[in-house]
Amino acid sequence: MSLEKQFAKLKNLEKFQANQDWQMTSKYDLMSEIHSQARLMKAQQLSSAEKFDLFVMRFTRRLMPSVSKMVAGLLIVVMGSGVSFAAQASVPGQALWPVKRSIEKAELTLAFSSVTETEVHIKHLNKRLEEINKIVEKSKVTDEPTRLAKNEKAIKQVVQHLEKEAVAVDQNLKIVKEDTKPIEVVNLAKKVTEVAKEAKKQVGVLEGQVAQTDRSVVLKEALDNVKVINEEVNRTAVDVAIQVHEEIVAAKVEKVAKEILENHFDQAQTVIDDQEIEDVTKAVVELIFEDINELNDEIQATKEKTEIISAENIGEAVTKANSVVADQELPVDGGPAKVEVKDIKEIKEQSGEAQATLEQAKTLLEEGSLKDAVAKVVETKKIQEKTATVIKNIEQAVQEKAVSDKAEASATSTVQQIKPINIQISSTTIEKAMINDEDALVGEEEKIKEEAITDILKQ
Amino acid sequence: MKSLKSNLKEKIAFLKLKSGDSEAFGFFYDQYLGQIYRFIMMKVSDQQVAEDLTQDVFLKTWQHLVDQKSLSHFRAFIFRVARNVVIDHYRQSGKQNIPLEHISETVDEAVNIDKKLEIKVEVEQLLQILQKLKPEYQEILVLRFVEEMSFDEIAEILQKDKNNVRVTLHRALTKLKQLSEEKI
Known part of the structure; x- marks a missing residue:
């Protein structure tokens, strides 16, 4: 055997391969170490020749032919608009779905800037959400096991693609941050958060529908996954916006110091910079404000629900429901939710805590500490999430109790049956209350927002 | 590639x-x-x-x-x-001496060293032989055949002249061949 071949074998000997776990932990350690040093490197700018190189290479990479991209491009040209139009309405499992995906790939090929690329991914993300919606609708009207299985397969596929799109948006945002003007990055981040909010709403509605039919665990899991992905994308967008703001402010400070040192302070240039910083700050403050408002609404809704739960003595009902659960010895996972009375007390405290933390976030935002404000918002979200899960479990337990009581058809069932209805009434009440509160809050919010922007700019 | x-x-x-x-x-x-x-x-x-x-x-x-x-x-x-x-x-x-650097060598010693060398040794044997070579030879063989680097790259890593690299590699290969024959 030739020496080259023997050496190639040597290369693949197991003892010379790095341990996978170590690779992961080591990368994490290293990246966190160098991340702290990265800021120092920011000072070093690319030379114009390197910038040109970067541009040419990106362009070439994009134009480099790949079979799938070329086929996709041809598809757009060759196919009549009728087929393309019909394909847009397809979902996984249908004959036109591959056509739709190919068209989407072609769209990506034609996106020449990283901003457009991100926007295309956002568009695709929205399409995936529409598809999930369609599949859930379909699942509602069918009882046929083969159809249900087909739908479950389709939804799994959509969620997989949705994950890919979300990861692409996530990564592209980071690239855009390095490539594009700060204000464009922040605007893009804003768009991403808007999509994330819309997705959250939609998933909420779908969750309600799926819970009612209570047929598919796969659908529930899929929606849970979408929720997690969505939250991650939203978080990256906010983080990127904050980083851009910090960098632009730091760059301004550095520049002013340099100009003072070099003794040629250019007033015109500084004014332009100020304008840019003002725009970026305004956009970032708005972005965080929207987050805070949304969270505030959620907390209010939770509070209302908590009050209803304690007022209706649902705690007792839940305890009874739990005893039923215990008697039946059902598994906790996938079975009815287990709730304890102390949980109800806890959620009361927690929603108070969430409100207080959110107030802190508002104060920090007013003071101009954007990063700290976001940290508080994240903290509030965690508390809110915990509370929401407990409330969901309570509602589920109450519903299950109502169902079991109905089955027994006893005289006492009348009292129990009222409870879920009450919860429904309460949601409408909450909505009404929220609309009323919203009107009152708008004026106050605008005032705080303006104050925050002025404070930051002064600093 | x-x-x-x-x-x-x-x-x-x-x-x-x-x-x-x-x-x-x-x-x-x-x-x-x-x-x-x-x-x-x-x-x-x-x-x-x-x-x-x-x-x-x-x-x-x-x-x-x-x-x-x-x-x-x-x-x-x-x-x-x-x-x-x-x-x-x-x-x-302090376990081992630092490999010797910059041994003066002449270009005319460089022959076609990329020519396939038939050696009948198993992988483990090759590893043992490799470890018997002096660090300088080990290094150059690993860079050339395991990491598949060009002479330019090796020269840059070792901070040596390209011709010097060719000569060292040739010597390393000769030594490797000699040791493998002894082993057989």
Whole structure:
């Protein structure tokens, strides 16, 4: 055997391969170490020749032919608009779905800037959400096991693609941050958060529908996954916006110091910079404000629900429901939710805590500490999430109790049956209350927002 | 052989790295961790030490970038750092002499060393023979045949003249052949 071949074998000997776990932990350690040093490197700018190189290479990479991209491009040209139009309405499992995906790939090929690329991914993300919606609708009207299985397969596929799109948006945002003007990055981040909010709403509605039919665990899991992905994308967008703001402010400070040192302070240039910083700050403050408002609404809704739960003595009902659960010895996972009375007390405290933390976030935002404000918002979200899960479990337990009581058809069932209805009434009440509160809050919010922007700019 | 596309990808990452993008450094980490670990492991034969030294190599490379020093070829550079880190390790532990450097050699000794050399040894045997060679020979054989580097790259890593590299490689191969024949 030739020496080259023997050496190639040597290369693949197991003892010379790095341990996978170590690779992961080591990368994490290293990246966190160098991340702290990265800021120092920011000072070093690319030379114009390197910038040109970067541009040419990106362009070439994009134009480099790949079979799938070329086929996709041809598809757009060759196919009549009728087929393309019909394909847009397809979902996984249908004959036109591959056509739709190919068209989407072609769209990506034609996106020449990283901003457009991100926007295309956002568009695709929205399409995936529409598809999930369609599949859930379909699942509602069918009882046929083969159809249900087909739908479950389709939804799994959509969620997989949705994950890919979300990861692409996530990564592209980071690239855009390095490539594009700060204000464009922040605007893009804003768009991403808007999509994330819309997705959250939609998933909420779908969750309600799926819970009612209570047929598919796969659908529930899929929606849970979408929720997690969505939250991650939203978080990256906010983080990127904050980083851009910090960098632009730091760059301004550095520049002013340099100009003072070099003794040629250019007033015109500084004014332009100020304008840019003002725009970026305004956009970032708005972005965080929207987050805070949304969270505030959620907390209010939770509070209302908590009050209803304690007022209706649902705690007792839940305890009874739990005893039923215990008697039946059902598994906790996938079975009815287990709730304890102390949980109800806890959620009361927690929603108070969430409100207080959110107030802190508002104060920090007013003071101009954007990063700290976001940290508080994240903290509030965690508390809110915990509370929401407990409330969901309570509602589920109450519903299950109502169902079991109905089955027994006893005289006492009348009292129990009222409870879920009450919860429904309460949601409408909450909505009404929220609309009323919203009107009152708008004026106050605008005032705080303006104050925050002025404070930051002064600093 | 790297594809044109992955080469371009690396070049883009390299430009980003030069502008201080820590994410781009992550790309290089993924790309070269295996190679650097293997290179060091072949020299130190101790997993724990190899892991520590590998991490040290990447940190030192990043530090070099932070200090805004020039860097023209990432692979050659990181292997050079790896080589120096191993030398420092041996110097500190005092286990082994530092490989001899800059032996004066003449160009006319260089023959067609890329010619396939038929050696009837098993992989484990090859490893044993390799470890019997002096560090300088081991290193050059590993860089050329395991890491499949060009003479230019090896010359840059070893900080030697290209012709010098050819000659050393030829000598290393002759010695390797001689030892393998003895073994058989």
